[in-house]
Amino acid sequence: MFTQISESTNQAAHFLKLGKAIAIPTETVYGLAANIYDEDAIRSIFTLKQRPLNNPLIVHIHSFSQLNEIAQNIPEAAFKLAEKFWPGPLTLVLDKTQGIPDVISAGKPTVGIRMPNHSLTLELLQSISFPLAAPSANPFMRISPTNPERVFEYFEGKIPFVLDGGECANGIESTIVGFNNNTPILYRLGAISVEEIEDIVGEVEVMNNENSTPNAPGMMKKHYSPRTKLILTDNVSDEIELHKGEKMGLLCFNESNLEDSVFSMKLLSKDQNLEEAAHNLYEFLQELDSQDLEIIIAEKLPNLGLGNSINDRLQRAASE
Ligand code: AMP
Ligand code: MG
Numbered sequence: 001m002f003t004q005i006s007e008s009t010n011q012a013a014h015f016l017k018l019g020k021a022i023a024i025p026t027e028t029v030y031g032l033a034a035n036i037y038d039e040d041a042i043r044s045i046f047t048l049k050q051r052p053l054n055n056p057l058i059v060h061i062h063s064f065s066q067l068n069e070i071a072q073n074i075p076e077a078a079f080k081l082a083e084k085f086w087p088g089p090l091t092l093v094l095d096k097t098q099g100i101p102d103v104i105s106a107g108k109p110t111v112g113i114r115m116p117n118h119s120l121t122l123e124l125l126q127s128i129s130f131p132l133a134a135p136s137a138n139p140f141m142r143i144s145p146t147n148p149e150r151v152f153e154y155f156e157g158k159i160p161f162v163l164d165g166g167e168c169a170n171g172i173e174s175t176i177v178g179f180n181n182n183t184p185i186l187y188r189l190g191a192i193s194v195e196e197i198e199d200i201v202g203e204v205e206v207m208n209n210e211n212s213t214p215n216a217p218g219m220m221k222k223h224y225s226p227r228t229k230l231i232l233t234d235n236v237s238d239e240i241e242l243h244k245g246e247k248m249g250l251l252c253f254n255e256s257n258l259e260d261s262v263f264s265m266k267l268l269s270k271d272q273n274l275e276e277a278a279h280n281l282y283e284f285l286q287e288l289d290s291q292d293l294e295i296i297i298a299e300k301l302p303n304l305g306l307g308n309s310i311n312d313r314l315q316r317a318a319s320e
Contacts, residue, residue: 009127011161015161016035016128021033022161027116030144032135034133035130049135061115061131062131063115075182077182078184092176117169120163143225175191177204194206221316223319226286229295236297240261247293252298254299
């Protein structure tokens, strides 16, 4: 199959209407998208990603008017969050309506929904009559792509079309919030910090690794991983000392003079900007992963704001 990369939303719509899965840009990471009402197309997403079927997809909508088509019994707090953060990197897990195929929600009565903040994808969604289900456009367990070239590397010859929306602005996945009796629960740390969520709805419970279940797979212990072994540490220089003689890569947040002790070094943000660090995270991991290193040493970020979300991803990448 020939894989076309283009900025044409008309072309994208054409393939979607034919029942194909295509790649779309969002502000978080690229997604692999299909018509939510076309079960064969949705199943093809699972096959392409080699994603287990117990792993639900996120439904992408372009307006609040589409929300009632997908979800019901929507808690007040969900509206507050949506009003504040949509379009944007917030996924709400809500009770689904009857018409939503079970394959999207992994058989659960709830469905993840968000309005992405990317002009091209919003334009695409407005031009078609159905919402799109889209998980990240990476094979299961691999690093999420934040530019069209990485998507192409993963899926060349397997999908007909990549909608080219340039680099993803945020660079890590959406924050996922669900509800238990109308009380918000944070299922996955992401591009919106816990602090920002709490500013709107007050203190929220954060699900941690231990109580995560296999059917909330964004929360799986090992995820978002390079193939190279990765170690996450507070003390980079000690860790480098321990691995002396090995071909090392360093992913760091603080500037240091350790460049000479490693084969390759990537500084997430020159001025310690957490947004910039999130934006660079996956592409830098990809680059390090392609250098035939024996080990990647990653420096822990400060545990606040987006630092929390980035540490979460690095922890999962480091998990055996
Ligand atoms: P991805 O877009 O690849 O990050 O995958 C979508 C993620 O959304 C899944 O990994 C789940 O963690 C989450 N998700 C989607 N729908 C639900 C749901 N109904 N209940 C819990 N988590 C969900
Ligand atoms: Mg994913």
